[in-house]
Structure formats: C-alpha cells, structure tokens
Amino acid sequence: MSSNNQPQGYLRNPLKRARGLGSAKDGTHHFIIQRITAVALVFLSIYVVFLLLSLVGSDYASVRASVAAPFNAVLLIAFLIASFWHAKLGMQVVIEDYVHTPWLAVTSQLAVIFICVLAALASVFAVIRIALGG
Numbered sequence: 001m002s003s004n005n006q007p008q009g010y011l012r013n014p015l016k017r018a019r020g021l022g023s024a025k026d027g028t029h030h031f032i033i034q035r036i037t038a039v040a041l042v043f044l045s046i047y048v049v050f051l052l053l054s055l056v057g058s059d060y061a062s063v064r065a066s067v068a069a070p071f072n073a074v075l076l077i078a079f080l081i082a083s084f085w086h087a088k089l090g091m092q093v094v095i096e097d098y099v100h101t102p103w104l105a106v107t108s109q110l111a112v113i114f115i116c117v118l119a120a121l122a123s124v125f126a127v128i129r130i131a132l133g134g
Contacts (some may be wrong), residue, residue, distance in 0.1 A: 007119035030089060044079040064130055073131035075121075077124050082119035088112055 051072060055063050066072055091112045099105040 034089045037082045040082045067130045078129050079122045084116045088116040
C-alpha cells in the first residue's frame, strides 16, 4: 500500500493491469461460432423431431426412402455437423474451465476432438450411404 491508502499500481491504466492475464484473441470467435451452431440447432432440431414423428409406425423401406430424399438428407447432415461441432465447442469450454492439470487438459481436448470428428464422419457417412442407395 502506498502512503495515500491506494493499492500499489492504482494509477496504472487498465490495459497495463490487464497485460499478462491471458489472450483475448480467440474467445470472441469461439463464442460467435457456438451461438451460430446453437441457433442452427434450434431450427434443425425442430425439423428432425417433426421428421421422426412423421416416421413413427413406418416400415423400414419408407424410413429409408424418407432419409434418402435429397432435402431430408441435406438437412440431416447439417443437423449432424452442427450437433457435433456444438458439442466439441461446449466440451472445450468445460475442459478449459474445470480441468487444471495441463497434461490432462491437453489429453482431454484431443480426445474430444477425435471422438467428435469420428462420430460426425460416421454419422454423415451413414446418411450419405442411405441417400445414395448403398
């Protein structure tokens, strides 16, 4: 404390006090992408729920034909990509906030990326295979 009862460094400008407290370069992009995927998922989820409800009681062939329709296949793929991307971003934030051991944080981040990409590729491949009649 200085002689006038002000904390040391009180007269520093805010930028000087903020230096060294972390990067502010990537957070905004992450925040915006997470919000975009969330908004996309609102509409795509409504579509998927209505699609699934319309297929209740249908036989295998009609469900497969419905998924194979180009409009449905494209929207299902968009839903899958947005879902896994949003999940990856959300898990990244959770790991950054709650995992404090550096090696465990890096390992967890890599595992989340690997699992989300693998699951997204498998899901999209399944829809494409159905859409192309494979």
